[in-house]
Structure formats: structure tokens, C-alpha cells
Amino acid sequence: MLGQFHLKGGIHPAGNKIADVSAVKEFQILEGDDFFIPFIQHIGAPAVPVINIGDYVEKGSLIAECGKGLSTNIHSPVSGVIKDISTVFHPAIGHIQGCIISADGKNDDFKKIEGGSNLAEVALKAGIVGLGGAGFPTHIKLSPNKPVDTVIINGAECEPYLMCDHALMREKGENILQGAVMIKEQVKASACIIAVENNKKDCIALLKQKAKNYNIDIIGLPVKYPQGGEKQLIYSILGRVVPSGRLPADIGVLIQNVATTNALYEAAIYSKPLYERVVTISGDVEHPSNYRMPIGVPAERFLERSSNKYTKGYKVVFGGPMTGSSVASLQIPLIKTTGGVLLLKKIKKQEVLPCIRCGKCSQVCVMGLVPRELEQNFLVNDTLKNIDEKIMSCIECGCCSYICPSRRLLAETIKAGKKRASIYLSAKKDSK
Amino acid sequence: MKELMNVTFAPHVRSNMTTSNIMLYVIIALLPAASLSIINYGLYAFTLYGVCILSAVIFEHIFCKIQGKKSSITDLSSVVTGILFTMTLPPTLPIWTAVVGVFFAIVVGKMVFGGIGQNPFNPALTGRMILLISFPALMTSFKSPVYTTIDALSGATILGNVKTDLSTYGYFSHYPININYLIFTSGGSLGEISPIALIIGGLFLLYKQIISWHIPVAFIGTVFIFTFILNQVDDNITISAYHHVLSGGLLLGAFFMATDYSTSPMFNTGKILFGIGCGFLTVAIRVYGGYPEGVGFAILIMNAFVPMFDKFFRPNVFGDRDEKLF
Numbered sequence: 153m154l155g156q157f158h159l160k161g162g163i164h165p166a167g168n169k170i171a172d173v174s175a176v177k178e179f180q181i182l183e184g185d186d187f188f189i190p191f192i193q194h195i196g197a198p199a200v201p202v203i204n205i206g207d208y209v210e211k212g213s214l215i216a217e218c219g220k221g222l223s224t225n226i227h228s229p230v231s232g233v234i235k236d237i238s239t240v241f242h243p244a245i246g247h248i249q250g251c252i253i254s255a256d257g258k259n260d261d262f263k264k265i266e267g268g269s270n271l272a273e274v275a276l277k278a279g280i281v282g283l284g285g286a287g288f289p290t291h292i293k294l295s296p297n298k299p300v301d302t303v304i305i306n307g308a309e310c311e312p313y314l315m316c317d318h319a320l321m322r323e324k325g326e327n328i329l330q331g332a333v334m335i336k337e338q339v340k341a342s343a344c345i346i347a348v349e350n351n352k353k354d355c356i357a358l359l360k361q362k363a364k365n366y367n368i369d370i371i372g373l374p375v376k377y378p379q380g381g382e383k384q385l386i387y388s389i390l391g392r393v394v395p396s397g398r399l400p401a402d403i404g405v406l407i408q409n410v411a412t413t414n415a416l417y418e419a420a421i422y423s424k425p426l427y428e429r430v431v432t433i434s435g436d437v438e439h440p441s442n443y444r445m446p447i448g449v450p451a452e453r454f455l456e457r458s459s460n461k462y463t464k465g466y467k468v469v470f471g472g473p474m475t476g477s478s479v480a481s482l483q484i485p486l487i488k489t490t491g492g493v494l495l496l497k498k499i500k501k502q503e504v505l506p507c508i509r510c511g512k513c514s515q516v517c518v519m520g521l522v523p524r525e526l527e528q529n530f531l532v533n534d535t536l537k538n539i540d541e542k543i544m545s546c547i548e549c550g551c552c553s554y555i556c557p558s559r560r561l562l563a564e565t566i567k568a569g570k571k572r573a574s575i576y577l578s579a580k581k582d583s584k
Numbered sequence: 585m586k587e588l589m590n591v592t593f594a595p596h597v598r599s600n601m602t603t604s605n606i607m608l609y610v611i612i613a614l615l616p617a618a619s620l621s622i623i624n625y626g627l628y629a630f631t632l633y634g635v636c637i638l639s640a641v642i643f644e645h646i647f648c649k650i651q652g653k654k655s656s657i658t659d660l661s662s663v664v665t666g667i668l669f670t671m672t673l674p675p676t677l678p679i680w681t682a683v684v685g686v687f688f689a690i691v692v693g694k695m696v697f698g699g700i701g702q703n704p705f706n707p708a709l710t711g712r713m714i715l716l717i718s719f720p721a722l723m724t725s726f727k728s729p730v731y732t733t734i735d736a737l738s739g740a741t742i743l744g745n746v747k748t749d750l751s752t753y754g755y756f757s758h759y760p761i762n763i764n765y766l767i768f769t770s771g772g773s774l775g776e777i778s779p780i781a782l783i784i785g786g787l788f789l790l791y792k793q794i795i796s797w798h799i800p801v802a803f804i805g806t807v808f809i810f811t812f813i814l815n816q817v818d819d820n821i822t823i824s825a826y827h828h829v830l831s832g833g834l835l836l837g838a839f840f841m842a843t844d845y846s847t848s849p850m851f852n853t854g855k856i857l858f859g860i861g862c863g864f865l866t867v868a869i870r871v872y873g874g875y876p877e878g879v880g881f882a883i884l885i886m887n888a889f890v891p892m893f894d895k896f897f898r899p900n901v902f903g904d905r906d907e908k909l910f
Contacts, residue, residue: 466589
């Protein structure tokens with residue numbers, strides 16, 4: 153049976169799904185608003201700017217085109233004038249090249265993208281990336297070099313607080329279903345599955361009702377974090393295991409997020425480039441809700457226009473609380489992969505205590521690793537041992553740090569350890 | 585300049601289970617058995633508990649101060665060790681002996697190895713065994729409890745009685761299987777008085793996911809099956825499996841001592857093998873050894889194998905076995 157495979161490990165953090173999903177609110181753009189567009193909003197090489205300072209750009213016109221290798225296009229979220237091309241903030245990387253657009257306040261229709269004979273080309277033209285958080289350029293995923301038999305549309309949204317996919321599925325259920333069919337046809341798959349966690353019963357019912365016209369399975373999954381992780385989702389649904397160091401395409405599966413699917417549909421049918429997305433504002437705020445956000449809006453303005461206030465001492469997180477990046481300043485803009493902005497209350501500083509060997513970190517690890525040993529190896533600089541213990545399999549879900557009763561910084565240390573290990577491994581590859 | 589916020593790595597939320605919470609839950613789980621022993625043995629038992637807990641905390645604090653470290657008593661693990669240690673003592677033990685035992689439990693059993701999480705042997709059992717070997721007479725002088733469901737035993741426990749009978753007469757008298765035995769045993773060490781209280785405490789820990797079922801089930805199961813077979817083969821070898829499971833320190837050991845995080849394997853296969861090993865050694869010592877009770881020794885011996893279990897029985901890395909397919 154589909155969706156009946158038991159996922160080992162995982163945690164059950166408090167869901168805190170408090171944002172209002174009844175409607176996706178529109179973000180209001182005023183004249184003179186500055187938009188900060190970093191040229192990296194995806195995994196891979198930066199996009200190359202095609203505009204100059206002083207140029208007038210329409211909403212949806214291309215401002216940076218796909219760079220060499222893994223990269224994609226970036227479009228203007230607003231009509232206005234290019235104020236500057238310099239360095240701007242990126243929530244995870246820091247200062248990188250980008251441009252600042254000053255909005256003229258007009259609310260025109262977006263400029264349509266042209267051409268694109270198949271869905272992969274449309275995805276590149278529209279600058280679509282994985283909107284689940286990783287930001288992998290979608291056109292690469294849509295042209296797999298191996299046969300794909302199953303397409304999985306990921307609507308699990310297992311992160312606490314985030315509800316952007318939930319709101320989108322309620323609003324654009326039909327688009328998602330049709331987008332799923334397009335993806336299925338593009339990669340010539342035989343099956344298509346939309347997976348939703350059981351805490352979104354309304355979405356499951358809605359999609360099931362609409363899916364009658366399409367040959368698509370809607371599957372409700374047990375609520376568990378990280379149910380929505382790529383490898384975990386495939387295992388939960390199909391019982392197939394993605395081997396270490398391989399991609400889902402290697403076992404004939406393609407995964408797309410629901411928001412990406414919707415963006416693909418809109419790009420194919422309305423020729424709409426990806427310049428906006430649904431973002432959840434939640435956490436310890438007055439009005440947790442979902443907004444359709446143009447990219448490039450600084451967090452401060454988002455808070456202000458959604459009538460929420462920043463309280464001194466709160467932590468601001470872009471993305472979910474388990475994998476998102478906390479930002480240093482409210483001037484940092486939202487990018488394509490930002491699914492949520494969370495304000496989290498300051499928690500009492502907790503001391504890091506010695507490991508008590510409870511083994512909970514390896515009980516919750518969905519990849520079957522032993523986080524406590526990976527951490528110890530890192531602390532004594534033993535990169536080789538870490539590679540032996542498969543540190544590169546870590547999916548950085550953060551379960552180990554979440555569960556650790558001694559509050560050890562396991563996931564944090566393992567991320568650093570992975571960096572060292574990957575430097576070593578690439579040097580080893582070169583020397584061969 | 586605008587205000588800057590503290591930047592940390594993900595995850596930004598944590599579970600509310602902390603080391604001190606875990607220890608607090610263990611203390612709560614021990615309360616039923618501890619209070620029943622106080623009811624049964626009176627004020628002196630209460631004094632023993634108090635003195636042991638207090639001296640455990642003080643020894644740990646002093647040791648940390650001598651090392652120039654921050655005191656680690658707030659994690660409450662020394663309180664747990666204090667209670668568990670007291671539960672293994674006979675109800676008549678002089679206070680000074682108990683304090684000596686606590687010293688060995690906390691300082692020699694735990695702190696010299698580097699404190700919590702570093703000790704290879706269960707501290708409470710280390711303390712008890714050093715006392716048992718050093719002061720055998722004091723450690724085996726038991727007292728009849730106020731409430732008991734078994735009448736007129738010459739020794740403290742059924743196990744002790746059987747051992748004495750066997751060495752004196754070459755045979756032992758049989759005991760009927762009595763359901764009341766679940767509620768109160770015939771006595772013995774402080775914590776062994778009520779099997780049902782220990783089971784309730786153990787189930788509470790299982791429910792709170794502080795311990796997993798692997799060690800207690802493997803441990804108690806092995807003792808049950810092993811003694812059941814022995815008893816079936818020849819009922820003059822040993823008493824019934826029912827009495828083996830409920831007598832002595834088996835439940836206390838299986839739920840609270842063999843599951844001690846620092847001194848038990850971390851992974852499930854290792855846990856089960858560890859439990860089976862403890863069970864076999866317990867029965868071997870009880871039936872064929874010189875001591876009437878073997879739980880303590882069995883756990884300590886198996887503690888020595890824990891690093892080996894952790895090394896050889898690791899969890900499977902997801903997708904690792906399928907790597908060869910490509």
C-alpha cells in the first residue's frame with residue numbers, strides 16, 4: 153500500500169500551526185519602496201545581471217539571467233527603477249552581489265515570459281527553483297537523464313509554524329493538480345502522488361475531491377518531522393530507499409514541492425515568471441497569517457505591512473524553526489526560498505551539559521547516524537572518522553539538537569563537520 | 585545603527601526534556617517503591633534515604649569544587665544515585681557504613697571517571713558491591729518488614745532462604761505461587777519490598793520514553809525463561825520462575841539500574857543482548873553461585889561489555905546497504 157511505510161526516527165515538535173489559512177493576503181507595494189534582489193536565490197552559481205543602474209524595469213522583466221552551470225533566471229518583482237547594483241543581503245550567505253529596485257507604485261500586469269517549448273524550458277525562463285527551501289533550479293530536475301516512473305508532489309510541510317503550502321493548497325488546489333499532470337507528462341512518469349501530512353485534513357479532502365478528474369493519488373501521511381524530507385517522503389510513500397550519495401532520480405522518482413508545482417503551472421499557462429510566493433508570518437506575533445509576497449522585501453517592511461511588531465530580543469528566523477536561518481538584521485530581504493518569517497521569543501539561555509549517553513540523538517536520526525559520535529569526532533578534528541561514520545548522509549534536519557537533553561549543539565557541529573568532510577572528499581576526488 | 589539580533593544555527597526550537605527533567609522523572613518513578621519501604625521499615629529507613637541523598641549531593645559538590653569545576657549537582661543525577669543506592673541496602677545498616685558506600689558510589693563510581701555520562705559502571709551498584717565485599721555481615725543482616733504477605737521466613741528473601749536451606753540440608757522447601765506476593769515480598773533490601781511499586785515506576789519511565797522496553801524486557805524475560813526451563817527440568821534445582829522474577833532486586837535492577845544511560849548500550853540490538861546477558865548471569869549466580877542474589881553482579885559484569893556492544897551493533901545508515909546496487 154502506498155504511504156504505509158513506517159519512517160524510523162523523527163520527532164514530534166509542537167506544531168504551532170497558528171497562521172490564518174482562510175485567505176492568502178496580498179502584500180501592498182507603495183511608491184518608493186526599495187526591493188533588494190540578491191543574484192543568488194537558488195543552489196548554484198549566481199545569475200548574471202542584464203540591467204544597468206537607472207534602467208526602468210517592468211514587473212516580471214528579466215533582471216539577471218542564468219549563469220554558468222547550475223543557475224537560473226531572476227525577475228523583477230515590481231515595476232520601478234534600478235537604483236543600484238551592488239552588494240545586498242542574502243539571509244543565509246550574507247553580503248552578495250545584487251540590485252536594489254525602487255518601486256514606482258504602479259500596479260500593472262506582469263511582463264510575460266516568451267518561448268519555452270517544454271516545461272523544463274519554461275521553468276528556466278520563469279526562473280523557477282524548488283520553493284520548499286532548498287532552491288534547486290527546477291529546469292534541471294525536469295530534465296532527468298534517467299527514466300522517472302513516479303512523480304511525488306510534496307505538500308507535507310512538516311516544519312512547525314509554516315503554513316504557506318497549506319494556504320496555497322487551499323487556494324490553488326486546481327492549479328497544483330494540473331501542474332502535477334504537466335510534470336508527469338514532462339518526465340513521462342506513470343504515476344503521480346500528492347503527499348500531505350494528516351494535520352491538513354481540509355487540504356486532503358479538497359484535493360481528493362478535485363483529483364477525481366485526474367489520475368493522481370492523494371496520500372495523507374502521519375504527522376512527524378522530517379516527513380517532508382526528500383528521502384524520507386519517498387520511503388514513507390513508496391518504500392524505496394535512496395542510496396547514500398544518490399538523488400531520487402536514480403531510483404526513478406521526481407519530487408516537487410506544491411508551491412513549485414503551482415509556479416510551474418502559472419508559468420506554463422499564464423507565462424508568469426517567479427517573482428512572488430506565499431510566505432507565512434508566524435511565531436510570537438499578533439497576526440500570524442499568510443501573504444503573497446514579492447521577493448526582495450526586507451523583513452522590517454513585511455512586519456510593518458502585516459501589522460506585526462518586532463519586540464526587542466526576539467529572534468527572527470527565515471524559513472522553519474528546524475532548518476531556517478536566523479537573521480541578524482531586519483533589513484535582510486525575503487528571497488524565493490523563504491517560506492516563512494518567524495519571530496521567536498527569547499528562550500532562557502540553556503547551558504550545554506556533558507553528554508549523558510541517552511542515545512536519543514541516534515533514536516531520532518532518520519538517517520541512522522550517531523550524532524553524538526559525529527560531534528565528538530569533530531571536536532577532536534577527526535574528519536576521516538566522520539567520513540567513515542557517514543557524516544555526508546546527514547540531511548541537517550536538526551532532530552538531534554532538538555531532542556538532546558544536555559542541549560549539545562549536535563546538528564550545528566555536524567553541519568560544520570560536513571563542510572570539512574566535503575572539502576576532504578573533493579580534494580580526494582581531484583587527486584585521483 | 586539599527587539593532588542587530590543574535591544569529592544562531594538551526595534548529596531554533598528545542599524539546600523541553602532536559603537532563604534534570606529526566607532525573608526528576610526517575611525520582612518520581614522511584615517514589616512509590618521508596619515510600620513503601622519507609623512505611624515498612626519506619627523512621628530509620630527514612631533517615632537512611634535522607635543521609636544517602638544528602639551525602640551523595642555533598643560528595644559530588646565537593647569533588648567538583650576540588651576539581652575547580654562548576655558544581656554539577658543541579659542535574660539531580662546524584663539524588664537518583666542516592667535513592668537507588670539506599671534501595672539496595674538492608675534496612676538495618678548503620679549510618680556510617682551507608683555514608684562510606686555513598687562515597688564509593690559517587691566519588692569512585694562516577695566522579696573520578698569525569699562525572700555524568702563517563703562512568704563505565706553503575707555508581708549505585710559499585711557502592712553497594714564495595715560495601716557487600718567489605719562488610720558482609722552488616723550487609724546481610726535483614727529485618728522483617730511491618731507488612732508482608734509471606735509468613736515466617738527464616739531468611740530475608742525466598743532466594744536467601746533457598747540458598748541457606750540448600751547449603752544446610754541439601755534441599756529446599758517450595759513456596760506456593762501467591763498473587764499477594766506482587767504487592768509485598770518478604771523483605772530483603774529496602775527497595776525490593778514491593779514488586780508492584782517497581783513495576784508502576786518502570787511503566788511510568790517507559791510511558792515518558794525515558795527508558796526503552798529493550799533492556800527490561802530482555803532482562804526479565806531471560807530470567808523468566810531460563811528459570812522456567814530449569815524448574816521444569818527438575819524442580820529441586822531452583823524455585824519457580826514466578827518467584828525468581830519477583831524476588832530480590834530483579835525488577836529494581838531491570839527497570840532502574842540496567843537502563844542507566846551511562847552504563848548501558850545506546851542501540852537497540854546492543855540493548856537486547858545486554859539484557860539477555862544480565863538475565864543469564866543473574867540466574868547463573870542465583871542458582872549456581874555462592875551468593876543468593878546475582879542482579880547487582882550481573883549488571884556490573886555486563887557494564888564492562890557496553891563499549892563492545894556500542895561498537896559492533898550500530899544502527900544501519902539509511903541507504904547505505906543499497907549503495908552497492910549502483
